[in-house]
Amino acid sequence: MAIIDYQDGRPIYEQIVDHYKQMILLGVLEQDEQMPSVRNLAMELSTNPNTVQKAFMELERQGFIYTVKGRGNFVKNNQSLKQERQEELENQFVELLGEAKRLDIDLDAFIKHALERVGQ
Amino acid sequence: MAIIDYQDGRPIYEQIVDHYKQMILLGVLEQDEQMPSVRNLAMELSTNPNTVQKAFMELERQGFIYTVKGRGNFVKNNQSLKQERQEELENQFVELLGEAKRLDIDLDAFIKHALERVGQ
Amino acid sequence: MAIIDYQDGRPIYEQIVDHYKQMILLGVLEQDEQMPSVRNLAMELSTNPNTVQKAFMELERQGFIYTVKGRGNFVKNNQSLKQERQEELENQFVELLGEAKRLDIDLDAFIKHALERVGQ
Amino acid sequence: MAIIDYQDGRPIYEQIVDHYKQMILLGVLEQDEQMPSVRNLAMELSTNPNTVQKAFMELERQGFIYTVKGRGNFVKNNQSLKQERQEELENQFVELLGEAKRLDIDLDAFIKHALERVGQ
């Protein structure tokens, strides 16, 4: 479960954000559970506290965690987050289908093929 | 058909790349048709020739155009491009379905809903 | 009547201060009534006694309570406090109107609209 | 027109944010006008580029400016911003009136007095 991949072109703080978004959406981290402290996570990832700080600010801005000064960061209610994420996924899917349609791709075959690959 | 939207956060060269990828995949620009010259396009878009140049390099790297020294840039065979694009879309779709599945979303309902929205 | 809301971004000591200011100004706590002890309140709120202590110091500094060593904290005369609070509110209102004016907002309509919303 | 007041307890980046929000709302800075560059403003204010950068990120997040990589930061359309600000002011006013009412203050006299002070 490596959080940071230096080969990955994306900035470190963004990789941290995405990792924790996944953890929260998948329920690995539960509501009101405490996040690792900025300093500890920075040490663990061999990165700078400022970078972790930036990632946590972004997570808070996006509504995934909340901060209590002097105590730490905690996971927010993730029920509505899951709802939002589902809508986001659907929007991405609709866009994707739109392009497929413009390219004259047979949508039914396209979907059937993808479903097989995902094992359903 | 504005190519560049400054309010859009994405870099300008990337917007140019995406625009021409669309044009080529949709067949608006046909095989072996000549692309606008770097200088003309830069003037038309009121942007830096370096930026257009970078966009064209990226289009060539991705296999959308080819360069003939001293003559200009031309559109490549777009049949195989369409094929590749289709595979890319399918990969994106599979990834998307994977996440939806991990979030315990009902895939059939999810797909049906999206299909309705795309008007099929 | 939860005093502390961890989701609220404001520091805990500040939330305690504001809560008791309200109680005192509204007359829920009367003059010379005894405040809860630092230790009891800390236990009740499941927070650090240092935090409650800091809140009480701030309440004393702002003139809402007074301390009697060895006996505890007590509510001050709240008539003059109400007076002061009224002046403070008016100052805030004047500032607010000033900005509204600079933004070319119709003050009469603005005030009428707000009064309706507050049910007057 | 000092932007930063070191006596002011608020963080520097926040003071920068507030200053430019005012400038934009008041129309001193017009739509699509270029903001000072991060480096220049940092020099002018004798502060660190990171601090200015943070302020600009916040201004972008709040919808006051937009960023074009490699070019600079620009002022956004401020018509809707003014609309939003007006609603915000009204909400603050309603809250203020609510408290005044709870304190048994004569609202009419209160408002009349404030209007006189603001010179209307």
Added chain:
DNA sequence: GTGGTCTAGACCACA
């Protein structure tokens, strides 16, 4: 030249 990311580290407020 422009903004974006990151390091190494200091100092402060809060609990």
Added chain:
DNA sequence: GTGGTCTAGACCACA
């Protein structure tokens, strides 16, 4: 111990 702000400066992507 916890997060928040800031400095001084490097290095990168983009125009």
